[in-house]
Amino acid sequence: MRRNTQKIFASKIARALVTLVLMVTSVFVLMRCAGDPVTVLLGPDATADMRAAYSGELGLDRPILAQYLTYLHNIVRGSLGVSYVYRQDALGVVLSHLPLTLILTCSALTLAALTGVAGGITAAVFPSSFIGRACTIGTVVGLCVPSFFLAIVLMLAFSIQLNWLPTGGAEGWRSLVLPAITMAAASSAVLARYTRVAVRESLDSRYVLAAFARDIPFWRILIHHVLPNAAVPILTILGLLIGGAVTGSTVVETVFSWPGIGNLFVTSVGNRDVPVVQAIVLLAGTAMIMTNLAVDLGYTWLDPRSKSSET
């Protein structure tokens, strides 16, 4: 059994590495497809001499395969080029924006996980009570309202009308509240929806029926029988949300002018700062693959059946 588990872990890690390489390669291909970098950098008025000189400097005149290998080599060394705008190492620029994004996404995801899972369980356990219905309706609203709209509504209410919280920036915890709530709303709704379905399904299962017949108290059944079974789909969704959130929500960061990675991404695209954009895309992809791997490994811990079924 132990050996089997190790084998599964190894194969999952190997699969994640293959995905990583594919991701890195497609970023390379997409960046080349996005247009001639020389034109982008020098503008359409550049002379042919200038263009040739710049091409040589960036190594763009070399064969594509050689360029690709250099690109891979640089990634392994952790050097992703120099930002055109900041005149600094692109990865360094991105990483300097990371802490603020992590603060925002961690608080938003914690909020989303707590409210989403609690709401989903409530909606599943008390489907026809007032509070259960409120959870279901809240879910639908959370799924339907786009975050830029919610952001503006919250700003109007709490910043402009009530003047409790700032409209933007990153000064102290007060400026964190509105962006975190905005970001959490949609994730919380998604989580609540999946939690409700998973908990409902487990509550309707025969092992729960049998547990009721054994006179096991309801709360014990919920905690020890229903939730461990519902955890698998919940973890999947949570993993996807984390993977997507590591790079920050571009929309929320932009609306609240939160100086995180999402904001940097939008600015850099506007500035045609290719190395920074590339660094962010690579970081986003890596984060997604890593959280997926973590979720995959989590399955084997949550659901003992996955150990023996996947050999």
Place this chain on the structure above:
Amino acid sequence: MDQTTAHALEAPFVQTFEQGNVGRTAMEAGSPPLLSITGLTVVLADRPETRLLDAVQLELRKGEFFALVGESGSGKSVLCSTIMGVASSELRCLGDIHIEGRRLSDVDRRQRAMIYQQPSLYLNPVRRIGFQLRETVQVIDGLSKKEASERAADLLRDVGIDDPNETMRKYPHEMSGGMNQRVMIAMAVAMKPQLLIADEPTSALDVTTQKQILDLLEQLRSDMAILFVTHDLGVALQRSDRIGVLYAGQLVEIGRADLVARTPLHPYTRALFSAVPPLSGRPRRLHSPAGSLPEPTQRQAGCNFASRCSGTLDTCRHTRPALQGIPQQMVACHNSEA
């Protein structure tokens, strides 16, 4: 009647049955019924004219092994879940169920335990066997975790599991159906129930395991009444004191197993007997009644079996026959004396 007697005697299990059942009828006298069901009718809540069970009348005594026989859709499982008090909310139950003279709703749930046809589906797939059994013991007996573990191991030993500690570390999917059924029985025993409902507990098992599980149930019967639901007529006659035949939600025949085996009175019971292949002699063509079980939505005012019966009288089409006869063997048929 002569003809049916001949049929019944042809069936090979009658011999075994008669050897195995000597002296079992003693419990029929005396003691008040443990389970008493009177006029139990179960209908669909939104369509009350659709009867899944129709005026079922049944009494079980302590120590009794009662076999309920019927084909799929006859209402066996509805009856089980109604007695267990876990019937679907889409059903409405009329009539009375009493356990030891008290209404079902007033009776402690722990008085009844149930085991099922597919034990693996009724065990939590992501919790270890030990956790599930220990939890049951803890809830029922209020023991500490350590005491509960020891009691759980004892229970597993009692149901014939030799290495209880290893079994307790396993998950349901790592065990065979027979082993899971033993675990379910151990959980049922942990509840110290008065009534054990066994809903086709051996149908999904191979014959060797089937026999072991049946022997296990036999050992338990001294402390409780067992309602054994099956569609295996051989098992029913071999193991039970009394049997009831359920057809389209109605008990059409109920009586001592030996009497029913020798002289089945209801044409449906006779049909069931003639549909059992003989173990010896020249294979004959098996008889089965024409037509099929009427759907609950299409049941008529008269006898449910009228359309498939060879001895249908005029009254059969208009009046539903009620159970009648001597207490040892009752039948719901207008033409049973014919």
